[in-house]
Amino acid sequence: MKKITLVVPCFNEQEALPIFYREATSVMKEIEYEYELLFINDGSKDNTLKILKEIANTDKNVRYISFSRNFGKEAAMYAGFCNADGDYVTVMDADMQDPPSLLIDMLKIIETGEYDSVATRRVNRDGEPPIRSWFAKRFYSLINKISDADIVDGARDFRLMKREMVNAIVAMGETNRFSKGIFGWIGFRTYWLPYENTERVAGTTKWNFWSLFKYAIDGIINFSEAPLDIASWFGIAMTFLAFIFLILIIVRKLCFGDPVAGWASTICVIVFIGGIQLFCMGVMGQYIAKNYSESKHRPHYIVAETNKLNVEEIN
Ligand code: UDP
Numbered sequence: 001m002k003k004i005t006l007v008v009p010c011f012n013e014q015e016a017l018p019i020f021y022r023e024a025t026s027v028m029k030e031i032e033y034e035y036e037l038l039f040i041n042d043g044s045k046d047n048t049l050k051i052l053k054e055i056a057n058t059d060k061n062v063r064y065i066s067f068s069r070n071f072g073k074e075a076a077m078y079a080g081f082c083n084a085d086g087d088y089v090t091v092m093d094a095d096m097q098d099p100p101s102l103l104i105d106m107l108k109i110i111e112t113g114e115y116d117s118v119a120t121r122r123v124n125r126d127g128e129p130p131i132r133s134w135f136a137k138r139f140y141s142l143i144n145k146i147s148d149a150d151i152v153d154g155a156r157d158f159r160l161m162k163r164e165m166v167n168a169i170v171a172m173g174e175t176n177r178f179s180k181g182i183f184g185w186i187g188f189r190t191y192w193l194p195y196e197n198t199e200r201v202a203g204t205t206k207w208n209f210w211s212l213f214k215y216a217i218d219g220i221i222n223f224s225e226a227p228l229d230i231a232s233w234f235g236i237a238m239t240f241l242a243f244i245f246l247i248l249i250i251v252r253k254l255c256f257g258d259p260v261a262g263w264a265s266t267i268c269v270i271v272f273i274g275g276i277q278l279f280c281m282g283v284m285g286q287y288i289a290k291n292y293s294e295s296k297h298r299p300h301y302i303v304a305e306t307n308k309l310n311v312e313e314i315n
């Protein structure tokens with residue numbers, strides 16, 4: 001019998017966890033697959049770990065890996081992929097925004113053999129602040145223009161994947177992870193399943209506007225070198241403008257003499273160019289900083305405790 005692993009990153013999910021567990025288990029009982037619920041406790045400060053241990057004591061299909069601190073959802077998903085042993089693997093949020101009942105349809109589609117993964121895409125952004133939706137839309141159209149990773153607007157991390165695809169993700173061992181980009185970059189045949197967005201059942205979102213903004217910048221830096229090109233083009237355009245300006249000044253001097261004027265405009269130009277230079281240095285700094293953190297080869301996460309066999313404590 002084929003096995004399916006549900007990877008569930010959890011960060012302070014004590015309210016939502018029991019609801020998710022009940023739902024997911026009842027869906028899994030409906031289908032004829034072996035299954036494993038692999039919860040990743042990402043340094044929760046509430047009773048998440050306690051609840052996980054209680055569930056694991058009564059249900060042999062439940063495994064948990066608990067981190068030594070909060071490493072972020074990306075690290076939690078990576079830990080799940082590295083330690084999942086199912087033939088099919090899926091990532092799901094613990095807050096029921098990824099409805100477990102969809103798994104039944106997803107399994108049917110993947111079993112046809114025509115696709116290597118079934119991914120979900122929300123068709124509406126109800127329950128989200130309009131400003132967040134606006135920025136999200138701009139982000140997706142921008143990143144698709146400037147990178148070769150194919151990132152679909154509204155794509156969730158919730159997707160069912162075959163083992164080959166999971167192996168490819170595990171092989172992408174970069175420290176700065178942006179999973180939506182990684183899924184797109186590795187390729188494979190993906191079926192997009194649209195569904196209506198729902199609000200989380202309990203607890204609160206772990207993202208605020210700035211953390212999402214930083215995540216979007218990470219996505220761009222990790223999957224595109226276009227900002228570096230833009231910085232170079234700025235430089236070239238400025239040199240060209242300065243050259244024209246120089247010719248104009250020489251011509252003016254020859255025709256009209258050299259009255260001392262134009263202090264204000266000179267300062268404006270200096271400040272403008274200084275600003276662009278700092279901006280370009282900042283862009284380069286972003287790439288160098290990413291390079292620096294990659295070169296340290298720090299572990300993606302540190303495991304404090306687990307009930308799963310063969311989990312490396314540091315990865
Ligand atoms: N999550 C995590 N580590 C974090 C932040 C979030 O493991 O540092 C988990 C969280 O418990 C949830 C999932 O990632 O299961 C998605 O988080 P959330 O629902 O807050 O994000 P949203 O749905 O609002 O984008």
Ligand code: MG
Nearest residue numbers: 093095097200
């Ligand atoms: Mg959520």
